[in-house]
Amino acid sequence: GAVVSQHPSRVICKSGTSVKIECRSLDFQATTMFWYRQFPKQSLMLMATSNEGSKATYEQGVEKDKFLINHASLTLSTLTVTSAHPEDSSFYICSAWGGGSGSTDTQYFGPGTRLTVL
C-alpha cells in the first residue's frame, strides 16, 4: 500500500523556538494532505487541510499564524509550530490523499511526530 513518512519522529525543544515537521508521500502523489493533532488517550483532531500550491484551510480554533503549513509539492507538506509552548506538546500526525476512488479512496497516515516543548 501507499506509504507516508514523517520527520522527525520525535522532537524536544525549548519554549519559544519553532519546530518544522515534514510529511512525505513516498510512492504516490498526494493531491491533499491533512494535519491532525492527538492528545494522550484522545482521538485525532483535524487541524488543517492543505492542497498543493494553495493556502491551507484551517479548522475552527486553530491559529493559522502559529501552525504554518506549506504544501510545496505533490509529495511534501510541512507543518511549522512557531514559538512553541508547553501546551503545544502533542502527537502530530499527517495523512495524504491521492484522489483515488473505491477501495483506494482513503487517506494514508504517517507514523506521527511526538513534540515535547520544555
Next chain:
Amino acid sequence: KQEVTQIPAALSVPEGENLVLNCSFTDSAIYNLQWFRQDPGKGLTSLLLIQSSQREQTSGRLNASLDKSSGRSTLYIAASQPGDSATYLCAVREDSSYKLIFGSGTRLLVRP
C-alpha cells in the same frame, strides 16, 4: 455537526474470544466509514473501509458492518489474539468533504 462515538472506551478480554466494537455517528449522510488500528505512539493503519452503499467488509478475522440509516457500524474481531491489542478508531467521511471525523477510540487489551 457530525459526531462520532465509540463504545466501549476500553475493553479487556482473554485470548480467543470473539468481540464487537461499536461506532455510532449522528448524521447518516456519510460517504464512507473506515476502521483504523493505532498502536501506542504510532500512526494509523487502515483496517477496513466501507462505502456508504455497502453493508459490510471482511478482511481475515475482521468484519465490519455498516447500517447507515441508523448511524451505526460494528467491528467484529474473531478469535482474538494478544497481537490484536491496540486502539481501534472509526472515522466517517462526509459527503461534502474529504475530511475524516474520528471517534475517540476503543482501547483493546487481549490477555494471553
